[in-house]
Amino acid sequence: MKFTTLKLAGLALAAWGLTVAPAAWSAEPWKVPAEESKKKNPVKADAASIAKGKKIYMERCAICHGEKADGKGASASALNPPPANFLDKKYMAANSDGDLFSKTANGRGMMPRWDIVLEENDVWSVVNYLRSLGKK
Numbered sequence: 001m002k003f004t005t006l007k008l009a010g011l012a013l014a015a016w017g018l019t020v021a022p023a024a025w026s027a028e029p030w031k032v033p034a035e036e037s038k039k040k041n042p043v044k045a046d047a048a049s050i051a052k053g054k055k056i057y058m059e060r061c062a063i064c065h066g067e068k069a070d071g072k073g074a075s076a077s078a079l080n081p082p083p084a085n086f087l088d089k090k091y092m093a094a095n096s097d098g099d100l101f102s103k104t105a106n107g108r109g110m111m112p113r114w115d116i117v118l119e120e121n122d123v124w125s126v127v128n129y130l131r132s133l134g135k136k
């Protein structure tokens, strides 16, 4: 009896995972925990950091987010939800450095996580680069 109940619960969970998981990240706005959102950028946005961030961006992010960071990379049309457009002033104003850092580090769905590939300070430099785009 107990065994059957467990097995049923397991099946129900498996089915839930299959139907709910892919939909969960496809539509909902991407919220970052308050702690991470508030994090201060420890890397000064000087020319060296912005140049480093640009290099990493071109190598790692442009394929999806576009060389101009407008969200129109070569792979963008295959992705849903689409990669963010970092030239969108409203988007950039609504996201703190901590938000951009956390989303880049952790990824979601088709957006890869970068904390296993990039040094923390390099992710902050990418954030500095993205911020610098709006200022031109």
Ligand code: HEC
Residues within 6 Å of the ligand: 025, 026, 030, 056, 057, 060, 061, 062, 063, 064, 065, 075, 079, 080, 081, 082, 083, 084, 095, 099, 100, 101, 103, 104, 108, 109, 110, 111, 112, 114, 126
């Ligand atoms: C394989 C394609 C791909 C690559 C490479 C990629 N991204 Fe993304 N990115 C996405 C997609 C798709 C989304 C939207 C994901 C979602 O909303 O569920 C996204 C979302 C994001 C977001 C959050 C958008 C929001 O909703 O607030 C940030 C920030 C981001 N990417 C930064 C980066 C950075 C920085 C890099 C390079 C280090 C990078 N991405 C590389 C595909 C990619």
